[in-house]
Amino acid sequence: MTERVFIGQCDSYDVATIKKVFREGLEVLDIDPRLFFGGKKCVLKPNLLLPKKPEQGVTTHPAVIQAMAELVMEHGGEEAIIGDTPGGPFNRAYLRALYKTTQMEVASSASGATLNYNTSQVDTPYSEGRVIKRIDIAEFIARGDILINMAKMKTHGLTRITGGVKNLFGAVPGLQKTEYHMKMNEISHFSNLLVDIARLLNPPLTIIDGIEAMEGNGPSSGTIKKAGKIIMGCNVFAVDIAMARIMGINPLQVPTIRMAETHGLPAKLTDIEIFGEPGSEKFIIPTGKREITLFARILSEKWVSRVHNLLQPVPRFDKKICVGCGICEKHCPPKVISGTENKNPEIDLDGCIRCFCCQELCPYEAVTIYRPLLGRIIFR
Numbered sequence: 001m002t003e004r005v006f007i008g009q010c011d012s013y014d015v016a017t018i019k020k021v022f023r024e025g026l027e028v029l030d031i032d033p034r035l036f037f038g039g040k041k042c043v044l045k046p047n048l049l050l051p052k053k054p055e056q057g058v059t060t061h062p063a064v065i066q067a068m069a070e071l072v073m074e075h076g077g078e079e080a081i082i083g084d085t086p087g088g089p090f091n092r093a094y095l096r097a098l099y100k101t102t103q104m105e106v107a108s109s110a111s112g113a114t115l116n117y118n119t120s121q122v123d124t125p126y127s128e129g130r131v132i133k134r135i136d137i138a139e140f141i142a143r144g145d146i147l148i149n150m151a152k153m154k155t156h157g158l159t160r161i162t163g164g165v166k167n168l169f170g171a172v173p174g175l176q177k178t179e180y181h182m183k184m185n186e187i188s189h190f191s192n193l194l195v196d197i198a199r200l201l202n203p204p205l206t207i208i209d210g211i212e213a214m215e216g217n218g219p220s221s222g223t224i225k226k227a228g229k230i231i232m233g234c235n236v237f238a239v240d241i242a243m244a245r246i247m248g249i250n251p252l253q254v255p256t257i258r259m260a261e262t263h264g265l266p267a268k269l270t271d272i273e274i275f276g277e278p279g280s281e282k283f284i285i286p287t288g289k290r291e292i293t294l295f296a297r298i299l300s301e302k303w304v305s306r307v308h309n310l311l312q313p314v315p316r317f318d319k320k321i322c323v324g325c326g327i328c329e330k331h332c333p334p335k336v337i338s339g340t341e342n343k344n345p346e347i348d349l350d351g352c353i354r355c356f357c358c359q360e361l362c363p364y365e366a367v368t369i370y371r372p373l374l375g376r377i378i379f380r
């Protein structure tokens with residue numbers, strides 16, 4: 001059975017226009033908004049990676065969130081709750097700053113939605129999980145009646161693109177994300193984790209804000225690309241396939257989609273039915289982290305590490321931009337960054353697991369991802 005995905009054309013962040021596109025999408029997806037939203041606590045989960053302004057293209061735009069929150073309330077929703085667990089700390093003070101900068105405050109006051117300040121978590125069993133059998137999920141997400149997954153169309157140094165599936169990693173609170181990066185540092189393990197989380201949460205509606213997308217050094221310091229698209233679907237994996245198609249990358253070259261295929265989930269363009277026009281954008285996509293398991297099998301540990309450093313992408317610090325805030329050092333899972341206090345960050349590359357949290361979380365865009373020449377030739 002193919003999964004329906006709706007792709008709507010939308011060239012501005014005008015709330016009324018976005019709502020019109022949403023209504024069209026709901027109709028295509030056979031969703032009756034009264035039944036879907038009516039009487040329910042609807043959790044709207046944007047991508048709020050960092051406190052960045054909407055025009056920086058890092059976070060889901062507040063107009064997109066406002067449009068959905070208004071639809072929820074107009075169709076009898078009990079409550080629309082806006083919230084995410086960001087890349088930084090998950091506490092009240094940080095959330096307040098996050099909501100202000102990303103303008104979720106504006107989306108909330110204009111629509112009557114609530115901003116989440118509950119920082120509790122719920123230990124959630126998941127016996128069907130391939131790599132997790134239980135996981136802590138932010139309580140406001142676990143206790144909602146329905147989860148509306150509202151991601152941003154962006155590139156990503158680790159997973160190549162970040163859309164619906166990766167956005168759900170944000171349901172895992174604060175520092176636990178770091179622990180998972182550390183425990184599952186092979187891209188196949190990490191992708192399996194993301195697929196497990198997506199299956200556990202199973203959002204009935206995923207929306208991608210691709211009106212202004214990001215290419216290049218995503219997910220936090222890439223270049224804005226106007227794609228003019230809103231993607232909607234009831235299956236998060238199907239939505240990501242359509243997003244990959246729009247961004248000009250073969251879905252099976254995206255680690256999470258490739259892993260989804262091994263779970264028997266939609267992974268190919270033939271698994272989805274697209275309503276709307278995907279267009280033919282060509283995004284600049286990072287090459288991402290690759291498995292080098294063949295080398296690991298035949299070489300000693302010391303040589304595996306050397307081969308790794310020759311082939312895998314590495315974070316590079318622009319010391320002229322670095323302000324010495326120390327965020328990268330604090331959040332580096334294996335603690336291999338030093339010298340940030342002197343605005344002179346250095347990495348012990350042998351210990352670097354290539355999670356790219358440093359690049360993702362640097363608020364000053366001082367970190368880029370560079371793949372050594374040999375890696376570029378082999379993994380073209």
Ligand code: SF4
Nearest residue numbers: 322323325326328362
């Ligand atoms: S997060 Fe960015 S600005 Fe802060 S210390 Fe690291 S590289 Fe420098």
Ligand code: SF4
Nearest residue numbers: 332352353355356358
């Ligand atoms: S240096 Fe950056 S990429 Fe390497 S392990 Fe630390 S945070 Fe991850």
